[in-house]
Amino acid sequence: MEQGFFSFVLDHIAQFFQYTAFANMTIGHLVMIAIGLVFIYLAIAKEFEPMLLLPIGFGILIGNIAFVPGLKIGIYESGSVLNYLHFGVLQGIYPPLIFLGIGAMTDFSALISNPKLVLVGGAAQLGIFGAYAIALALGFTSSEAGAIGIIGGADGPTAIFLSSKLAPDLMGAIAISAYSYMALVPVIQPPIMKLLTTEKERTIKMKPPRAVSKTERIMFPIIGLLLTCLLVPSGLPLLGMLFFGNLLKESTVTKRLADTARGPLIDIVTILIGLTVGASTQATTFLTAKSIGIFVLGAVSFVIATCGGVLFVKFFNLFLKEGNKINPLIGNAGVSAVPDSARVSEVVGLEFDKSNHLLMHAMGCNVAGVIGSAVAAGILLSFLS
Amino acid sequence: MKILRFTTLAIALFFAGAASAQNASDLRINEVMVLNDSSVVDEYGNHVGWIEIFNTSYNTVNLSGLFVTDDMANPTKSMIAKSSAASIPPRSYFILYATGDKSVGVHHLTFNLKNSSMVALYDANGRTLIDSVSLPRLAANASFSRETDGGDKWTSKNLPTPNSSNWFQPFVGEVDQFKSLDPFGAGMAMIAMTIVLGALATLYFCFKIVGKIATRQKKTKPFIAKNAVTGEEASNEVNAAIALALFLHNKQEHDEEYTVLTMHKVSRNYSPWSSKIYGLRTRPGGYTSC
Numbered sequence: 001m002e003q004g005f006f007s008f009v010l011d012h013i014a015q016f017f018q019y020t021a022f023a024n025m026t027i028g029h030l031v032m033i034a035i036g037l038v039f040i041y042l043a044i045a046k047e048f049e050p051m052l053l054l055p056i057g058f059g060i061l062i063g064n065i066a067f068v069p070g071l072k073i074g075i076y077e078s079g080s081v082l083n084y085l086h087f088g089v090l091q092g093i094y095p096p097l098i099f100l101g102i103g104a105m106t107d108f109s110a111l112i113s114n115p116k117l118v119l120v121g122g123a124a125q126l127g128i129f130g131a132y133a134i135a136l137a138l139g140f141t142s143s144e145a146g147a148i149g150i151i152g153g154a155d156g157p158t159a160i161f162l163s164s165k166l167a168p169d170l171m172g173a174i175a176i177s178a179y180s181y182m183a184l185v186p187v188i189q190p191p192i193m194k195l196l197t198t199e200k201e202r203t204i205k206m207k208p209p210r211a212v213s214k215t216e217r218i219m220f221p222i223i224g225l226l227l228t229c230l231l232v233p234s235g236l237p238l239l240g241m242l243f244f245g246n247l248l249k250e251s252t253v254t255k256r257l258a259d260t261a262r263g264p265l266i267d268i269v270t271i272l273i274g275l276t277v278g279a280s281t282q283a284t285t286f287l288t289a290k291s292i293g294i295f296v297l298g299a300v301s302f303v304i305a306t307c308g309g310v311l312f313v314k315f316f317n318l319f320l321k322e323g324n325k326i327n328p329l330i331g332n333a334g335v336s337a338v339p340d341s342a343r344v345s346e347v348v349g350l351e352f353d354k355s356n357h358l359l360m361h362a363m364g365c366n367v368a369g370v371i372g373s374a375v376a377a378g379i380l381l382s383f384l385s
Numbered sequence: 386m387k388i389l390r391f392t393t394l395a396i397a398l399f400f401a402g403a404a405s406a407q408n409a410s411d412l413r414i415n416e417v418m419v420l421n422d423s424s425v426v427d428e429y430g431n432h433v434g435w436i437e438i439f440n441t442s443y444n445t446v447n448l449s450g451l452f453v454t455d456d457m458a459n460p461t462k463s464m465i466a467k468s469s470a471a472s473i474p475p476r477s478y479f480i481l482y483a484t485g486d487k488s489v490g491v492h493h494l495t496f497n498l499k500n501s502s503m504v505a506l507y508d509a510n511g512r513t514l515i516d517s518v519s520l521p522r523l524a525a526n527a528s529f530s531r532e533t534d535g536g537d538k539w540t541s542k543n544l545p546t547p548n549s550s551n552w553f554q555p556f557v558g559e560v561d562q563f564k565s566l567d568p569f570g571a572g573m574a575m576i577a578m579t580i581v582l583g584a585l586a587t588l589y590f591c592f593k594i595v596g597k598i599a600t601r602q603k604k605t606k607p608f609i610a611k612n613a614v615t616g617e618e619a620s621n622e623v624n625a626a627i628a629l630a631l632f633l634h635n636k637q638e639h640d641e642e643y644t645v646l647t648m649h650k651v652s653r654n655y656s657p658w659s660s661k662i663y664g665l666r667t668r669p670g671g672y673t674s675c
Binding site for chain 1: 581583585590591
């Protein structure tokens with residue numbers, strides 16, 4: 001009797017063990033958990049994009065706890081809670097909501113006061129199409145290459161939005177790559193900026209931005225929407241929400257709505273998007289040769305984008321009068337990693353002239369980059385979907 | 386009379402049998418895939434090797450009871466189950482999945498093709514060979530097929546065409562055309578960068594004009610506040626107050642900023658001349674009231 005009871009207990013303990021993550025763990029899961037821990041470390045200890053890297057890092061841990069399939073636990077299992085939350089990523093719902101919040105946060109005054117900076121935001125999108133070309137050469141399909149190229153826009157929500165439409169299988173790798181390199185902007189960009197500029201160019205002092213009237217600030221989102229979306233309607237989900245959020249802010253009559261968009265709403269969506277994108281990196285689907293290729297291409301696209309922005313400013317300066325010239329150190333801010341790349345411009349500028357503050361000018365390029373990358377995403381979507 | 390009846394019946398049965406045999410003989414092995422990783426899946430979602438049978442005739446043919454084998458020494462290796470579902474309409478196709486499982490349905494064979502070097506289709510009697518084909522070594526997801534449906538020439542194809550004409554040209558979508566016409570992405574880069582810069586340049590010109598109008602208005606229209614007091618009416622006290630306000634504004638000493646009112650503590654150095662203690666009324670000592 002006693003022996004029967006003990007064997008019953010042992011059998012059930014053994015059976016329970018089969019359901020634990022220890023029994024189902026693979027090397028891939030362990031690798032992904034290590035990557036998740038690195039993300040969490042970078043977010044907390046180094047404060048690299050903590051709002052994004054922390055949810056993503058923790059999401060990676062959640063997504064890589066191994067389990068027995070069929071229990072409606074995993075993010076890819078139909079009917080699981082994580083699967084429902086992931087729906088917003090797969091269908092491209094979260095990115096436009098984030099753009100609404102970004103619009104409600106962003107002050108376009110720097111751009112309105114010096115509108116030529118908008119062109120720098122366009123030039124930096126070269127990174128997207130450079131990476132697209134290289135991805136094609138490496139054997140990716142056109143749709144995959146387009147989704148990978150958007151990493152060069154340095155815009156997480158745009159990258160998620162486009163990859164969910166063009167290459168849903170690669171979305172996890174693309175999102176992780178985009179956010180990783182956005183966090184590494186202070187490491188990647190300064191050497192390139194210094195390499196491509198002369199001592200004299202780095203100390204160019206730009207005119208302080210003029211005061212922008214309320215009417216101009218209200219007109220900007222309306223005209224911006226009409227001009228960009230009439231040309232590229234496929235950018236509507238992102239640009240429409242961006243400019244709508246900005247109008248909520250600038251009109252000053254919808255303060256409560258603007259506060260919600262730039263506060264609780266964007267916070268909730270950031271949590272959901274970060275966690276589910278992280279959890280979507282399940283080792284079984286994430287650890288492939290393609291993912292490694294995407295990481296390499298992501299770095300390349302950031303380098304090309306930075307070069308594109310800086311070199312464009314140098315080229316543009318050839319046509320500008322003395323006194324109106326642009327400091328090429330703000331060219332890097334044409335990528336839409338707001339406000340990190342603008343901060344990099346400020347820091348590098350101060351290294352060479354303690355009195356030369358470039359932050360406000362760089363912010364102009366930075367917000368132009370947000371518009372530029374959304375337009376580029378719209379173009380890729382219309383050509384490749 | 387009996388002899389006549391018997392002869393008529395025999396002739397009728399002969400033609401009926403001949404017709405049936407003629408129907409089965411119209412079938413052809415049309416396409417074969419040995420290693421299937423990403424081609425069609427069976428009704429259970431499995432990727433397995435498959436054999437496509439084509440009905441060359443203009444009649445419906447039922448495959449029930451026919452045999453398929455990959456071993457000429459064993460022609461009855463796998464029988465197609467008797468079922469109305471085993472019919473092929475005229476000029477149509479029937480896929481047999483080499484599952485290796487006996488009990489999964491009419492579309493399934495009892496062997497798999499992993500080690501097969503040939504396949505053959507036998508009539509229901511198990512002796513009459515209808516069609517056979519020797520298989521070359523095939524890569525995964527490649528098929529060996531007739532160039533045209535029921536035709537004589539065979540070829541290996543990287544783009545298999547199960548359940549459709551072997552002449553079928555795979556649909557080349559706009560995206561694939563884009564890649565074939567622009568294999569290095571240079572065209573895409575040129576077109577897209579032109580559009581991006583064009584859109585942003587339009588925005589630039591628009592706001593350049595808006596900015597010019599705004600700055601011109603500022604220069605031409607001085608700001609006059611509501612209920613403002615004009616110079617002629619202003620008294621000296623009002624002028625002094627305006628001058629003080631402008632002075633404080635220019636020295637950045639105003640404390641109201643963007644509707645947020647901040648209050649600063651005013652610090653004063655101690656001086657006995659301004660000390661309250663000397664200003665208090667004290668009761669005079671030594672004096673008594675009357």
